Amino acid sequence: MKPGFLKRDKTSIVTADGKPVRLRGVNFGGWLMMEAYFMYSPNWPQQVFEKEFVRRHGPGALQKLLKSFRENFITEADVRQVASWGMNCIRLPFHYKVAADRETLAYLDRAVSWGRKHKVYLILDLHAAYGAQNHDWHSDSMGPAELWTKKSNRHKTYDLWQMLADRYKDEETVAGYDVLNEAVLDDAGLLNEFYSQLIKAIRRSDKNHILFIEGNRWAQQIDVLDDFEDDNWVYSIHFYEPIEFTFNYVPFLKYPWKGCDKDVIRRRMEGYWHFARKRNRPVHVGEFGVNYRQGFYHEHVYLRDELKVFNDLGFHWNYWTYKAVKNYLHPDGIYGYYPNSPWVNRPAVKPGWHTWADCWPKYKHEMAASWRTKAFGLNTHVAGELQKAS
Numbered sequence: 001m002k003p004g005f006l007k008r009d010k011t012s013i014v015t016a017d018g019k020p021v022r023l024r025g026v027n028f029g030g031w032l033m034m035e036a037y038f039m040y041s042p043n044w045p046q047q048v049f050e051k052e053f054v055r056r057h058g059p060g061a062l063q064k065l066l067k068s069f070r071e072n073f074i075t076e077a078d079v080r081q082v083a084s085w086g087m088n089c090i091r092l093p094f095h096y097k098v099a100a101d102r103e104t105l106a107y108l109d110r111a112v113s114w115g116r117k118h119k120v121y122l123i124l125d126l127h128a129a130y131g132a133q134n135h136d137w138h139s140d141s142m143g144p145a146e147l148w149t150k151k152s153n154r155h156k157t158y159d160l161w162q163m164l165a166d167r168y169k170d171e172e173t174v175a176g177y178d179v180l181n182e183a184v185l186d187d188a189g190l191l192n193e194f195y196s197q198l199i200k201a202i203r204r205s206d207k208n209h210i211l212f213i214e215g216n217r218w219a220q221q222i223d224v225l226d227d228f229e230d231d232n233w234v235y236s237i238h239f240y241e242p243i244e245f246t247f248n249y250v251p252f253l254k255y256p257w258k259g260c261d262k263d264v265i266r267r268r269m270e271g272y273w274h275f276a277r278k279r280n281r282p283v284h285v286g287e288f289g290v291n292y293r294q295g296f297y298h299e300h301v302y303l304r305d306e307l308k309v310f311n312d313l314g315f316h317w318n319y320w321t322y323k324a325v326k327n328y329l330h331p332d333g334i335y336g337y338y339p340n341s342p343w344v345n346r347p348a349v350k351p352g353w354h355t356w357a358d359c360w361p362k363y364k365h366e367m368a369a370s371w372r373t374k375a376f377g378l379n380t381h382v383a384g385e386l387q388k389a390s
Contacts, residue, residue: 005208006121006175008232010280013175013210013316017254021314023121023175024390026082026334029321031074032094032107033127035138040325040344041352043137046095046128049353052338056357065360070107072371078322079114081373084385086390089175090120091286091318092128095140099160105167112173123212123318124164125286129252130156134218135183147194148185154194159203165206176210177202178236178286184217188224191216194322199230212236212284219286222272227279234316235276238287240331241268245302248291255302262305266312285310289320289331290377298312300381307389319386323376325352334383335376343367 001314004016012020030038034046041049053062059360082090092111098104106126117121131146131153132139134165139145147153168174183191195213198344202211211233215222219238242260244250256262276283288306290299323335337344343359345351359367369375 001367002029005172006210008210008234008282010218011277011314013234013282016325021088022311022314023089023123023284024317025087025091025120026319026322026386027091027093027125027213028074028078028111029093030324031070032092032098032104033138033140034069034095036353037327037330038324039352039356040327040346041354044353045137045140045142046130047140047142049356052354053093053357053360057360061360065364067103067355068364068368069371070104071289072368073323074111075372076114076117077246077362078373079111079118079120081121082322083118085387087386088120088390089123089316089318090115091125091178092122093125093181095128096126096130096157096160097128099163112168112171116173122173123175123178124168125178125181125212126157126161127181129153129180130160133180134182136182139181145184147183148187148190153286154197160175161198162201162205165202165209166203169206169208174209176212176234178214180214181286182214182218182238182356188216191224192226192228196226196228199228203230207232210234212286214286217330223275223328233271234282234284236284236286237272239269239285239306240288241265245297246290248293248328253297255298256305262309265306269309269313283313283315285315285317287320288317290382291328291330292336292382295381300385303382303385304389305387311389319382323373330375333376334379334386336379337370337376339370340373341370343370353359 006013013021024269036043052061112122128140129147131150132141133147135141135143185191213233214236216224222235240246245253272283290303292299320331321333323333326336326338340346343353343355
Protein backbone atom coordinates (compact mmCIF):
# COMPACT_ATOMS: atom_id res chain seq x y z
CA MET A 1 0.00 0.00 0.00
CA LYS A 2 1.66 3.21 -1.18
CA PRO A 3 -1.18 5.72 -1.58
CA GLY A 4 0.42 8.36 0.61
CA PHE A 5 -1.41 9.74 3.61
CA LEU A 6 -5.17 10.04 3.38
CA LYS A 7 -6.49 13.54 3.83
CA ARG A 8 -9.75 15.40 3.95
CA ASP A 9 -10.61 17.34 0.78
CA LYS A 10 -13.80 19.26 1.50
CA THR A 11 -16.51 16.59 1.87
CA SER A 12 -14.29 13.75 0.60
CA ILE A 13 -11.36 11.69 1.80
CA VAL A 14 -8.62 11.37 -0.83
CA THR A 15 -5.17 9.89 -1.28
CA ALA A 16 -2.08 12.06 -1.53
CA ASP A 17 -2.52 12.29 -5.32
CA GLY A 18 -6.17 13.32 -4.99
CA LYS A 19 -7.94 10.04 -5.71
CA PRO A 20 -11.17 9.62 -3.70
CA VAL A 21 -11.24 6.82 -1.12
CA ARG A 22 -14.35 5.44 0.59
CA LEU A 23 -13.48 3.79 3.90
CA ARG A 24 -15.61 0.69 4.47
CA GLY A 25 -14.92 -2.00 6.98
CA VAL A 26 -15.37 -3.38 10.48
CA ASN A 27 -14.39 -2.79 14.09
CA PHE A 28 -12.02 -5.15 15.85
CA GLY A 29 -13.92 -4.54 19.08
CA GLY A 30 -13.15 -6.47 22.26
CA TRP A 31 -9.49 -7.13 21.48
CA LEU A 32 -7.29 -4.35 22.89
CA MET A 33 -10.22 -2.83 24.79
CA MET A 34 -12.13 -5.72 26.34
CA GLU A 35 -15.89 -5.48 26.83
CA ALA A 36 -17.82 -7.91 28.98
CA TYR A 37 -20.69 -8.64 26.60
CA PHE A 38 -18.25 -9.85 23.95
CA MET A 39 -17.53 -12.71 26.36
CA TYR A 40 -21.19 -13.28 27.36
CA SER A 41 -21.00 -11.43 30.66
CA PRO A 42 -23.02 -8.73 32.39
CA ASN A 43 -21.71 -5.34 31.38
CA TRP A 44 -19.13 -4.69 34.04
CA PRO A 45 -15.97 -2.67 33.42
CA GLN A 46 -12.75 -4.40 32.35
CA GLN A 47 -11.05 -3.30 35.56
CA VAL A 48 -13.56 -5.26 37.68
CA PHE A 49 -12.78 -8.45 35.77
CA GLU A 50 -9.03 -7.84 36.06
CA LYS A 51 -9.14 -7.09 39.80
CA GLU A 52 -11.12 -10.25 40.51
CA PHE A 53 -8.78 -12.38 38.41
CA VAL A 54 -5.74 -10.91 40.18
CA ARG A 55 -7.35 -11.55 43.56
CA ARG A 56 -7.79 -15.20 42.63
CA HIS A 57 -4.58 -15.91 40.73
CA GLY A 58 -2.19 -12.97 41.01
CA PRO A 59 -0.96 -10.35 38.53
CA GLY A 60 1.36 -12.76 36.71
CA ALA A 61 -1.52 -15.05 35.81
CA LEU A 62 -3.56 -12.09 34.55
CA GLN A 63 -0.74 -11.05 32.23
CA LYS A 64 -0.52 -14.59 30.85
CA LEU A 65 -4.27 -14.71 30.27
CA LEU A 66 -4.31 -11.32 28.52
CA LYS A 67 -1.35 -12.31 26.36
CA SER A 68 -3.08 -15.55 25.35
CA PHE A 69 -6.32 -13.71 24.58
CA ARG A 70 -4.66 -11.04 22.47
CA GLU A 71 -2.57 -13.51 20.51
CA ASN A 72 -5.62 -15.60 19.63
CA PHE A 73 -8.70 -13.35 19.42
CA ILE A 74 -7.33 -11.34 16.49
CA THR A 75 -4.54 -12.58 14.19
CA GLU A 76 -3.20 -11.73 10.77
CA ALA A 77 -5.73 -14.17 9.30
CA ASP A 78 -8.52 -11.86 10.46
CA VAL A 79 -7.05 -8.87 8.64
CA ARG A 80 -6.66 -11.06 5.57
CA GLN A 81 -10.33 -12.06 5.90
CA VAL A 82 -11.50 -8.45 6.03
CA ALA A 83 -9.48 -7.69 2.89
CA SER A 84 -10.95 -10.74 1.12
CA TRP A 85 -14.45 -9.29 1.63
CA GLY A 86 -13.45 -6.22 -0.37
CA MET A 87 -13.22 -3.98 2.69
CA ASN A 88 -10.38 -1.55 3.16
CA CYS A 89 -10.58 -0.32 6.75
CA ILE A 90 -10.46 -1.61 10.33
CA ARG A 91 -11.33 0.60 13.27
CA LEU A 92 -9.28 -0.58 16.24
CA PRO A 93 -10.51 0.34 19.74
CA PHE A 94 -7.85 0.46 22.47
CA HIS A 95 -7.53 1.27 26.17
CA TYR A 96 -5.51 4.14 27.62
CA LYS A 97 -3.39 1.49 29.40
CA VAL A 98 -1.55 1.13 26.10
CA ALA A 99 0.55 4.09 27.26
CA ALA A 100 2.13 2.03 30.06
CA ASP A 101 1.99 -1.42 28.48
CA ARG A 102 4.67 -2.16 25.92
CA GLU A 103 3.09 -5.49 25.02
CA THR A 104 -0.26 -3.88 24.15
CA LEU A 105 1.53 -1.19 22.18
CA ALA A 106 3.31 -3.97 20.29
CA TYR A 107 -0.11 -5.41 19.32
CA LEU A 108 -1.05 -2.03 17.85
CA ASP A 109 2.18 -2.11 15.86
CA ARG A 110 1.44 -5.65 14.77
CA ALA A 111 -2.06 -4.73 13.57
CA VAL A 112 -0.64 -1.83 11.55
CA SER A 113 1.91 -4.16 9.94
CA TRP A 114 -0.85 -6.62 9.02
CA GLY A 115 -2.88 -3.79 7.52
CA ARG A 116 0.12 -2.68 5.47
CA LYS A 117 0.64 -6.22 4.18
CA HIS A 118 -3.00 -6.79 3.21
CA LYS A 119 -3.75 -3.23 2.02
CA VAL A 120 -6.23 -2.42 4.79
CA TYR A 121 -6.24 0.95 6.56
CA LEU A 122 -6.36 1.23 10.37
CA ILE A 123 -8.28 3.85 12.36
CA LEU A 124 -6.89 3.96 15.89
CA ASP A 125 -9.74 4.57 18.34
CA LEU A 126 -9.28 5.62 21.98
CA HIS A 127 -12.16 3.67 23.49
CA ALA A 128 -11.29 4.16 27.16
CA ALA A 129 -9.65 7.45 28.15
CA TYR A 130 -8.08 8.28 31.51
CA GLY A 131 -10.87 8.56 34.08
CA ALA A 132 -13.49 7.45 31.50
CA GLN A 133 -15.27 9.76 29.06
CA ASN A 134 -18.74 8.39 29.86
CA HIS A 135 -20.36 6.38 32.63
CA ASP A 136 -20.64 3.10 30.71
CA TRP A 137 -18.70 -0.17 30.88
CA HIS A 138 -17.25 0.32 27.41
CA SER A 139 -15.11 3.22 28.65
CA ASP A 140 -14.00 1.05 31.61
CA SER A 141 -15.91 3.37 33.93
CA MET A 142 -16.95 2.52 37.47
CA GLY A 143 -19.81 5.02 37.14
CA PRO A 144 -18.35 8.54 37.01
CA ALA A 145 -16.91 10.08 33.85
CA GLU A 146 -13.81 11.54 35.48
CA LEU A 147 -12.17 12.66 32.25
CA TRP A 148 -14.42 15.71 32.61
CA THR A 149 -14.14 16.29 36.36
CA LYS A 150 -10.35 15.99 36.67
CA LYS A 151 -8.07 18.15 34.56
CA SER A 152 -5.19 15.74 35.23
CA ASN A 153 -7.01 13.01 33.29
CA ARG A 154 -7.41 15.31 30.30
CA HIS A 155 -3.71 16.17 30.35
CA LYS A 156 -2.79 12.47 30.53
CA THR A 157 -4.99 11.89 27.48
CA TYR A 158 -3.25 14.71 25.58
CA ASP A 159 0.10 13.13 26.44
CA LEU A 160 -1.10 9.68 25.35
CA TRP A 161 -2.15 10.96 21.93
CA GLN A 162 1.03 12.96 21.51
CA MET A 163 3.01 9.77 22.15
CA LEU A 164 0.92 7.77 19.67
CA ALA A 165 1.04 10.56 17.08
CA ASP A 166 4.80 10.64 17.33
CA ARG A 167 4.93 6.85 16.96
CA TYR A 168 2.68 6.63 13.88
CA LYS A 169 3.27 10.01 12.21
CA ASP A 170 5.04 8.41 9.23
CA GLU A 171 2.72 5.39 8.90
CA GLU A 172 0.59 5.65 5.76
CA THR A 173 -1.41 2.50 6.61
CA VAL A 174 -3.00 4.42 9.47
CA ALA A 175 -6.00 6.26 8.01
CA GLY A 176 -6.23 8.43 11.09
CA TYR A 177 -7.03 8.77 14.77
CA ASP A 178 -10.51 8.48 16.28
CA VAL A 179 -9.44 10.60 19.21
CA LEU A 180 -12.24 9.82 21.71
CA ASN A 181 -15.03 7.28 21.64
CA GLU A 182 -18.55 8.32 22.72
CA ALA A 183 -18.06 11.27 25.02
CA VAL A 184 -21.01 12.03 27.30
CA LEU A 185 -21.16 15.30 29.24
CA ASP A 186 -23.49 18.24 29.76
CA ASP A 187 -20.90 20.94 29.05
CA ALA A 188 -20.36 21.21 25.30
CA GLY A 189 -17.90 24.02 25.91
CA LEU A 190 -15.66 21.68 27.90
CA LEU A 191 -15.87 19.06 25.15
CA ASN A 192 -14.84 21.62 22.52
CA GLU A 193 -11.99 22.87 24.70
CA PHE A 194 -10.81 19.28 25.16
CA TYR A 195 -10.88 18.59 21.42
CA SER A 196 -9.12 21.86 20.65
CA GLN A 197 -6.27 21.09 23.07
CA LEU A 198 -6.08 17.47 21.93
CA ILE A 199 -5.79 18.49 18.28
CA LYS A 200 -2.93 20.83 19.19
CA ALA A 201 -1.17 18.04 21.12
CA ILE A 202 -1.41 15.64 18.17
CA ARG A 203 -0.33 18.24 15.62
CA ARG A 204 2.83 18.98 17.57
CA SER A 205 4.05 15.58 16.37
CA ASP A 206 1.83 14.61 13.47
CA LYS A 207 0.50 16.87 10.75
CA ASN A 208 -0.22 13.97 8.40
CA HIS A 209 -3.20 12.01 9.68
CA ILE A 210 -6.94 12.63 9.54
CA LEU A 211 -8.61 13.14 12.92
CA PHE A 212 -12.02 11.54 13.42
CA ILE A 213 -14.02 13.75 15.82
CA GLU A 214 -17.10 12.26 17.47
CA GLY A 215 -20.07 14.28 18.65
CA ASN A 216 -21.39 14.44 22.19
CA ARG A 217 -23.72 11.86 23.76
CA TRP A 218 -22.42 8.62 22.33
CA ALA A 219 -21.32 10.27 19.07
CA GLN A 220 -24.86 11.41 18.28
CA GLN A 221 -24.68 15.23 18.51
CA ILE A 222 -22.28 16.79 16.05
CA ASP A 223 -24.07 20.14 15.93
CA VAL A 224 -22.58 21.09 19.32
CA LEU A 225 -19.02 20.85 17.97
CA ASP A 226 -16.96 23.89 17.06
CA ASP A 227 -15.56 24.14 13.54
CA PHE A 228 -12.01 23.52 14.72
CA GLU A 229 -9.26 25.40 12.94
CA ASP A 230 -7.39 22.25 11.93
CA ASP A 231 -8.14 21.46 8.29
CA ASN A 232 -7.69 17.68 8.34
CA TRP A 233 -10.54 16.32 10.46
CA VAL A 234 -13.91 14.68 9.76
CA TYR A 235 -17.12 14.04 11.69
CA SER A 236 -17.57 10.57 13.14
CA ILE A 237 -21.02 9.44 14.28
CA HIS A 238 -22.47 6.22 15.70
CA PHE A 239 -25.86 4.95 14.62
CA TYR A 240 -27.82 2.19 16.37
CA GLU A 241 -31.34 3.53 15.94
CA PRO A 242 -33.79 2.29 16.96
CA ILE A 243 -31.93 0.75 19.89
CA GLU A 244 -34.97 -1.35 20.82
CA PHE A 245 -34.38 -3.27 17.60
CA THR A 246 -30.61 -3.19 17.09
CA PHE A 247 -29.87 -4.16 20.72
CA ASN A 248 -32.90 -6.50 20.91
CA TYR A 249 -34.17 -4.66 23.98
CA VAL A 250 -37.73 -5.25 22.79
CA PRO A 251 -38.01 -8.85 21.54
CA PHE A 252 -39.89 -9.81 18.38
CA LEU A 253 -39.73 -6.43 16.64
CA LYS A 254 -39.69 -7.18 12.93
CA TYR A 255 -38.22 -4.70 10.47
CA PRO A 256 -39.70 -2.67 8.87
CA TRP A 257 -42.55 -1.37 10.98
CA LYS A 258 -44.42 1.90 11.36
CA GLY A 259 -41.84 4.37 12.61
CA CYS A 260 -38.81 2.49 11.32
CA ASP A 261 -38.08 1.87 7.67
CA LYS A 262 -35.59 2.97 5.03
CA ASP A 263 -37.18 6.41 4.72
CA VAL A 264 -36.88 7.01 8.47
CA ILE A 265 -33.21 5.98 8.39
CA ARG A 266 -32.60 8.22 5.39
CA ARG A 267 -34.18 11.26 7.01
CA ARG A 268 -32.08 10.75 10.15
CA MET A 269 -28.87 10.42 8.13
CA GLU A 270 -29.73 13.36 5.88
CA GLY A 271 -29.71 15.56 8.98
CA TYR A 272 -26.04 14.67 9.51
CA TRP A 273 -25.34 15.04 5.78
CA HIS A 274 -26.79 18.56 5.57
CA PHE A 275 -24.98 19.76 8.68
CA ALA A 276 -21.62 18.32 7.58
CA ARG A 277 -22.12 19.69 4.06
CA LYS A 278 -22.51 23.23 5.42
CA ARG A 279 -19.13 22.87 7.09
CA ASN A 280 -17.48 21.07 4.17
CA ARG A 281 -16.68 17.94 6.19
CA PRO A 282 -16.97 14.22 5.38
CA VAL A 283 -19.00 11.93 7.65
CA HIS A 284 -17.72 8.63 9.02
CA VAL A 285 -20.11 6.16 10.69
CA GLY A 286 -17.64 4.66 13.14
CA GLU A 287 -20.13 2.22 14.64
CA PHE A 288 -23.41 0.66 13.59
CA GLY A 289 -24.68 -2.88 13.97
CA VAL A 290 -27.50 -5.17 15.01
CA ASN A 291 -28.06 -8.15 17.26
CA TYR A 292 -28.42 -11.02 14.80
CA ARG A 293 -31.40 -13.36 15.28
CA GLN A 294 -30.92 -15.68 12.32
CA GLY A 295 -32.72 -13.22 10.06
CA PHE A 296 -36.14 -14.00 11.55
CA TYR A 297 -36.74 -10.33 12.26
CA HIS A 298 -35.18 -9.05 9.02
CA GLU A 299 -32.01 -7.81 10.69
CA HIS A 300 -30.18 -8.24 7.39
CA VAL A 301 -32.84 -6.19 5.57
CA TYR A 302 -32.41 -3.41 8.12
CA LEU A 303 -28.65 -3.62 7.55
CA ARG A 304 -29.10 -3.57 3.76
CA ASP A 305 -31.26 -0.44 3.92
CA GLU A 306 -28.86 1.25 6.33
CA LEU A 307 -25.84 0.55 4.15
CA LYS A 308 -27.68 1.77 1.05
CA VAL A 309 -28.36 5.09 2.77
CA PHE A 310 -24.77 5.40 3.97
CA ASN A 311 -23.42 4.75 0.49
CA ASP A 312 -25.94 7.03 -1.23
CA LEU A 313 -24.87 9.89 1.04
CA GLY A 314 -21.16 9.19 0.57
CA PHE A 315 -20.58 8.23 4.21
CA HIS A 316 -17.60 6.14 5.30
CA TRP A 317 -18.40 3.26 7.68
CA ASN A 318 -17.11 0.56 10.03
CA TYR A 319 -19.45 -2.19 11.22
CA TRP A 320 -19.66 -3.06 14.93
CA THR A 321 -18.30 -5.66 15.27
CA TYR A 322 -16.12 -8.39 13.75
CA LYS A 323 -16.65 -11.19 16.30
CA ALA A 324 -18.21 -11.93 19.68
CA VAL A 325 -19.56 -14.77 21.79
CA LYS A 326 -23.19 -15.02 20.68
CA ASN A 327 -25.45 -13.09 22.99
CA TYR A 328 -29.12 -12.16 22.94
CA LEU A 329 -28.57 -8.46 23.56
CA HIS A 330 -26.36 -5.77 21.98
CA PRO A 331 -24.94 -5.72 18.44
CA ASP A 332 -22.79 -8.78 17.92
CA GLY A 333 -20.30 -10.06 15.44
CA ILE A 334 -20.08 -11.04 11.81
CA TYR A 335 -18.61 -14.11 13.50
CA GLY A 336 -20.35 -15.59 16.54
CA TYR A 337 -19.17 -18.17 19.06
CA TYR A 338 -22.09 -20.55 19.68
CA PRO A 339 -20.85 -23.43 21.91
CA ASN A 340 -21.70 -23.38 25.62
CA SER A 341 -18.16 -24.04 26.82
CA PRO A 342 -17.44 -23.98 30.58
CA TRP A 343 -15.92 -20.49 30.19
CA VAL A 344 -19.15 -19.29 28.54
CA ASN A 345 -21.71 -21.18 30.69
CA ARG A 346 -24.79 -19.26 29.59
CA PRO A 347 -27.10 -20.64 32.36
CA ALA A 348 -24.79 -19.46 35.17
CA VAL A 349 -25.69 -16.59 37.48
CA LYS A 350 -22.36 -15.03 36.46
CA PRO A 351 -21.53 -16.42 33.01
CA GLY A 352 -18.78 -15.65 30.52
CA TRP A 353 -15.94 -13.52 31.83
CA HIS A 354 -16.96 -14.26 35.39
CA THR A 355 -16.16 -17.96 34.91
CA TRP A 356 -12.64 -17.32 33.63
CA ALA A 357 -10.98 -17.27 37.04
CA ASP A 358 -12.46 -20.72 37.72
CA CYS A 359 -11.72 -22.12 34.26
CA TRP A 360 -8.27 -20.74 33.49
CA PRO A 361 -6.12 -23.19 35.50
CA LYS A 362 -7.85 -26.23 33.97
CA TYR A 363 -8.90 -25.05 30.51
CA LYS A 364 -6.33 -22.41 29.48
CA HIS A 365 -5.39 -24.22 26.24
CA GLU A 366 -9.00 -24.93 25.28
CA MET A 367 -9.94 -21.33 26.05
CA ALA A 368 -7.16 -20.04 23.81
CA ALA A 369 -8.33 -22.29 20.97
CA SER A 370 -11.93 -21.08 21.41
CA TRP A 371 -10.89 -17.45 20.97
CA ARG A 372 -9.60 -18.12 17.44
CA THR A 373 -11.96 -17.12 14.64
CA LYS A 374 -12.01 -20.67 13.23
CA ALA A 375 -13.96 -21.67 16.36
CA PHE A 376 -16.65 -19.09 15.48
CA GLY A 377 -19.54 -19.40 13.04
CA LEU A 378 -20.00 -16.93 10.19
CA ASN A 379 -23.27 -14.96 10.09
CA THR A 380 -23.62 -15.27 6.33
CA HIS A 381 -26.48 -12.77 5.95
CA VAL A 382 -24.58 -10.03 7.77
CA ALA A 383 -21.33 -10.79 5.99
CA GLY A 384 -23.13 -10.88 2.64
CA GLU A 385 -24.77 -7.48 3.08
CA LEU A 386 -21.49 -5.89 4.13
CA GLN A 387 -19.66 -7.43 1.18
CA LYS A 388 -22.27 -6.25 -1.30
CA ALA A 389 -22.04 -2.72 0.09
CA SER A 390 -18.23 -2.59 0.07
